[in-house]
């Protein structure tokens with residue numbers, strides 16, 4: 001019986017050809033055939049073929065038309081006589097260089113169409129061909145189509161008008177008809193004038209001819225535009241107004257399309273769908289700006305903008321903007337100099353937005369007017385409102401992402417699996433295959449009565465008989481009731497990060513921190529939310545793809561997040577792996593106050609940074625508690641609805657992602673000092689938006705300790721050297737059988753999934769970092785709270801001479817608020833509990849606050865700031 005089955009299996013390829021319906025023994029078709037037509041349309045090779053066809057068409061028409069100019073007289077009567085049948089008459093000899101087809105086509109275009117203007121069709125084929133073949137919008141499609149239509153009408157009519165009774169079809173039938181109709185309507189002179197006017201209008205439109213009166217220009221006083229007003233105008237693209245302002249013409253001409261980059265891009269979008277057809281496709285291989293990355297730009301913030309403009313207009317004009325008022329609370333996000341939303345509290349604690357404008361009290365007077373205006377939500381991205389998200393074409397396509405299916409390889413492996421199992425007396429009911437980028441999964445349904453553990457035990461034997469590295473047996477595949485055997489493909493496919501980021505799933509994801517990790521065996525993109533993971537542990541022997549993996553994660557986040565929404569803390573003990581990201585320091589990196597480098601390479605500084613992150617976490621928890629919210633999402637939502645008062649220390653909280661590239665190194669040198677804060681962060685930081693990505697080459701138990709492991713539910717293993725290592729990281733074997741180069745297992749949500757990690761090369765990362773780095777950023781990196789090492793302070797008894805450098809500031813905070821509370825100091829000054837407590841002790845010693853009163857705040861002995869200044873002066 002088993003024998004019969006096996007025989008039928010061997011005949012299977014023939015069956016497959018004859019009958020499309022899959023028999024149980026037939027290899028399960030791969031997913032591709034289902035999406036064949038779509039795939040074909042999307043395939044860049046199809047575009048290239050189309051491009052080549054259009055270019056040839058352009059060349060063909062050009063030669064035929066040019067030849068027609070010289071041979072039309074000889075060929076015309078033949079074409080007339082035989083009409084389209086001339087194409088098939090061997091006995092007719094024509095002079096056109098491209099034969100009967102050339103003569104007929106050009107006659108058709110010239111005589112029946114638009115005359116000499118028909119050359120514009122050649123141009124049309126050419127631009128379409130180039131756009132397709134290059135894969136980018138080299139020529140703007142709609143703009144050119146408009147010009148071509150205008151050109152066809154205008155030129156054919158003009159030629160018809162000028163040529164009079166010439167036998168050559170200068171304007172073609174179309175031009176003649178147009179000319180005849182317009183001449184009847186306007187008369188000959190009127191038609192001439194119309195053509196001249198149309199020609200001049202076109203020249204003005206195209207080249208913006210200058211008709212300025214020179215003397216008047218000289219006299220005209222150059223209106224001084226306040227710096228910020230100019231900025232506004234540019235941002236809003238107020239081209240018409242700018243045209244009147246002297247010097248603006250020199251800067252750019254909006255009509256010509258050589259506007260500054262911000263403007264240009266919008267224009268391109270509007271004018272250029274040569275590839276719109278293609279851009280709408282899911283993979284959007286040509287998309288220059290990923291649409292979902294677009295931020296809600298000016299229109300949506302119109303009300304807010306209007307508000308700002310009103311304030312600026314009222315302000316005394318041209319003087320440079322004064323510095324913003326020193327904010328009572330230092331905010332983490334450095335304020336964008338000119339405009340920063342401030343919230344004013346009224347009696348009923350209703351918060352209204354006003355804008356911190358440094359000019360004068362008039363601003364306050366405007367407040368009542370604004371009460372009628374609905375409160376605009378706070379938009380953190382306005383900090384860097386002109387920030388442009390990186391475009392997909394900064395990344396590369398590493399070969400075609402199309403999985404190559406080798407039928408003979410599939411057949412060979414299938415037969416070998418069947419034979420091997422047969423040798424061990426295991427018969428199977430059904431076998432199917434799914435081809436992935438790196439491995440093919442053969443799914444087996446064993447015959448009734450075969451014990452799964454038997455197959456599992458034969459893992460090594462099957463691997464041996466298939467003589468392939470990287471075979472993994474999954475028995476059973478959870479939820480499928482089958483046994484899986486993964487066999488590496490002879491020809492592997494690189495999964496380009498670009499394609500993953502272009503996928504619908506990524507572009508339209510609503511995740512907080514979407515990361516494109518790789519492709520599953522069934523070619524589905526594996527995109528996860530780091531915020532939900534909520535931390536990620538990565539391990540893998542050297543050279544197996546860890547660094548590429550980290551870059552993939554970081555670049556995914558950079559493509560989806562605005563600098564105001566995300567900050568990275570990068571720890572790179574190897575010193576070279578993450579150095580590329582230095583370029584984005586002022587946009588996306590966080591660092592300790594007073595540090596030079598944002599990328600941390602020194603172990604001692606790592607300890608400080610981790611502790612500073614713990615302080616940031618504690619502060620964030622305080623803020624969440626005060627706001628009555630449970631997590632960062634709720635908190636930020638409340639803050640953006642302006643329901644939290646910044647004067648009480650509330651601020652928009654960006655996500656913070658801590659990346660440690662070589663964890664083993666840190667644990668070896670700093671041990672518990674590193675482990676403790678990491679474990680604390682891993683346990684608690686998720687709710688406040690701090691997430692950890694930790695990578696290590698050595699996944700041994702003394703490095704990935706129980707405490708760490710317990711708090712990292714999501715773990716990635718690249719190829720490791722032993723089964724023990726695999727167990728340490730994944731709690732199961734398998735990672736030792738991977739084949740390297742980004743082949744990985746991810747354990748997430750209780751499942752272990754094999755993925756091919758998306759590939760992004762260093763030059764690509766560099767160009768993304770450069771693209772971001774070249775844009776306007778914050779004045780400095782995001783500052784973490786200061787951390788003072790306990791040890792550094794130990795043994796320093798308080799004496800007035802060596803009081804804390806923040807002593808005076810702390811005293812002012814306490815006196816201003818008339819509240820002797822340590823947590824107030826912590827919050828306002830972003831200090832750790834220990835340091836704030838020590839400051840409080842020093843304030844007590846100086847007599848500024850009273851003694852500790854348990855859970856109640858200490859009494860403040862100094863009642864006014866003037867008194868305090870006196871005390872502070874006397875202490876000098």
Ligand SMILES: Nc1ncnc2c1ncn2[C@@H]1O[C@H](COP(=O)(O)OP(=O)(O)OP(=O)(O)O)[C@@H](O)[C@H]1O
Pocket residue numbers: 494495540541542543544545546547548549697741742743756757758759760
């Ligand atoms: N996802 C991938 N797809 C294709 N090739 C990859 C992938 N990941 C890594 N590789 C290949 O493997 C090489 C080594 O990768 P990578 O530098 O990331 O290893 P590593 O584990 O970080 O090594 P080390 O620990 O020594 O830094 C890369 O140069 C690349 O050629």
